[in-house]
Amino acid sequence: MTRTTIGWLTGSLVHARPLTKSARSLTFEVPGWPGNAAGQHVDIRLTAPDGYQAVRSYSIASVGAGEDIELAVDRLPDGEVSPFLVDDLELGDQIELRGPLGGWFVWRPEQRAPIQLIAGGSGVVPFVAMLRAHAASGCSAPMQLLYSLRTPDDALFRDELVRNSARTRTTWHYSRAVPPGWSRAAGRLTTQDLRAETLPPEDLPLTYVCGPSGFVEAVASGLVELGHSADNIRIERFGGN
Amino acid sequence: MAVFGGRRQRGDNPALPPGQFLTGSFPVLSAGPTPSVSAADWEFTIRTETGKTHRWNWAQFMALPSEIISADIHCVTSWSKLNTAWRGVSLDTFFDDVETESDFVMAHSYGGYTTNLPLKEVLNGQAWIAHEYDGKSLDPEHGGPARLLIPHLYFWKSAKWVRGLVMQNKNAPGFWERNGYNLHGDPWREERYS
Numbered sequence: 343m344t345r346t347t348i349g350w351l352t353g354s355l356v357h358a359r360p361l362t363k364s365a366r367s368l369t370f371e372v373p374g375w376p377g378n379a380a381g382q383h384v385d386i387r388l389t390a391p392d393g394y395q396a397v398r399s400y401s402i403a404s405v406g407a408g409e410d411i412e413l414a415v416d417r418l419p420d421g422e423v424s425p426f427l428v429d430d431l432e433l434g435d436q437i438e439l440r441g442p443l444g445g446w447f448v449w450r451p452e453q454r455a456p457i458q459l460i461a462g463g464s465g466v467v468p469f470v471a472m473l474r475a476h477a478a479s480g481c482s483a484p485m486q487l488l489y490s491l492r493t494p495d496d497a498l499f500r501d502e503l504v505r506n507s508a509r510t511r512t513t514w515h516y517s518r519a520v521p522p523g524w525s526r527a528a529g530r531l532t533t534q535d536l537r538a539e540t541l542p543p544e545d546l547p548l549t550y551v552c553g554p555s556g557f558v559e560a561v562a563s564g565l566v567e568l569g570h571s572a573d574n575i576r577i578e579r580f581g582g583n
Numbered sequence: 584m585a586v587f588g589g590r591r592q593r594g595d596n597p598a599l600p601p602g603q604f605l606t607g608s609f610p611v612l613s614a615g616p617t618p619s620v621s622a623a624d625w626e627f628t629i630r631t632e633t634g635k636t637h638r639w640n641w642a643q644f645m646a647l648p649s650e651i652i653s654a655d656i657h658c659v660t661s662w663s664k665l666n667t668a669w670r671g672v673s674l675d676t677f678f679d680d681v682e683t684e685s686d687f688v689m690a691h692s693y694g695g696y697t698t699n700l701p702l703k704e705v706l707n708g709q710a711w712i713a714h715e716y717d718g719k720s721l722d723p724e725h726g727g728p729a730r731l732l733i734p735h736l737y738f739w740k741s742a743k744w745v746r747g748l749v750m751q752n753k754n755a756p757g758f759w760e761r762n763g764y765n766l767h768g769d770p771w772r773e774e775r776y777s
Contacts, residue, residue, distance in 0.1 A: 573695065
């Protein structure tokens with residue numbers, strides 16, 4: 343079990359690159375960071391010159407030991423923190439971090455069950471960490487990802503996911519617009535899609551679902567309908583209703 | 584260097600615990616699929632250390648005196664929602680005929696979720712079994728048909744889909760408490776993590 347640091351650590355932005363028009367990968371060097379398991383998250387604290395502070399949680403895309411951690415942040419139109427992280431933060435700037443957090447929505451190499459990951463939008467971030475951990479460990483249990491996104495332009499880490507597809511297959515699903523020549527129309531992920539594109543209940547997979555609240559609710563009930571035991575479905579979601 | 588401006592919505596709002604921000608929506612947090620529990624099948628129990636079990640079905644629950652609760656709720660993921668309106672039955676009412684010498688409680692939910700609580704923090708008008716939110720039946724995503732409501736602790740303690748309380752002599756940890764979260768969870772002392 344990775345230890346959580348309860349106090350705040352200071353991190354410097356050492357690498358940043360755009361992932362999409364609205365999302366950015368940010369790597370922070372965090373002296374004292376104890377390393378993290380795949381799927382854990384971190385609290386970020388920003389402080390204004392007058393002392394005002396804002397805290398938000400983000401999933402960690404990187405995994406393992408080391409004092410560098412990578413986040414992937416999607417700009418929320420009405421957000422307070424995400425626009426600053428995506429648009430304003432410059433290399434060398436410092437922020438505070440606390441973590442790693444969460445011991446449930448994680449994947450560890452010693453797990454033996456086949457793994458199905460199902461992401462909606464920026465919910466793919468903890469799964470990027472799991473896929474990286476899976477590749478690094480040489481684990482032989484199957485792991486695959488079903489990635490639902492609005493349009494092809496919204497994909498985070500597309501190159502990496504495609505590159506790793508021989509080992510850990512990514513299946514793409516588009517809800518608003520499809521790439522040219524795509525074999526099916528854009529639409530919400532249905533229970534039939536889940537039946538066709540995910541590991542079946544007979545394989546006894548552990549299925550992780552992460553994304554916006556409505557997406558996760560619909561996918562989790564679809565999985566139960568298909569015959570997956572609720573005990574083998576782990577969910578994480580963001581946003582309200 | 585980029586300078587963070589922020590919204591300053593906190594200002595000096597005395598109702599907001601440290602590290603929390605206000606939200607207008609009602610975020611959902613759960614670890615697994617939403618269980619489907621009908622009121623007809625619903626049952627709530629309190630089991631003491633002697634094994635004695637007190638039971639209420641939905642009709643008996645509805646027959647208990649309920650009250651409107653207005654409360655500020657605080658999630659460990661940093662959102663707070665002020666002046667939320669609930670209807671529910673005080674746990675004091677359920678504990679009227681319960682005899683126990685245990686100091687702690689484990690709350691159990693449909694779906695297998697658990698959370699631990701000190702008994703003295705769920706009595707004396709501090710905790711309810713709630714079945715309405717904002718004047719309507721409680722939505723399953725928010726814990727319907729009935730959930731615990733313990734507004735003075737972080738909201739993971741307000742177990743959704745609650746089905747029973749089991750008295751325990753030791754403060755054994757529940758689900759999130761075994762997965763990195765604080766055994767107690769007081770938002771004013773920022774007891775977020777273990």
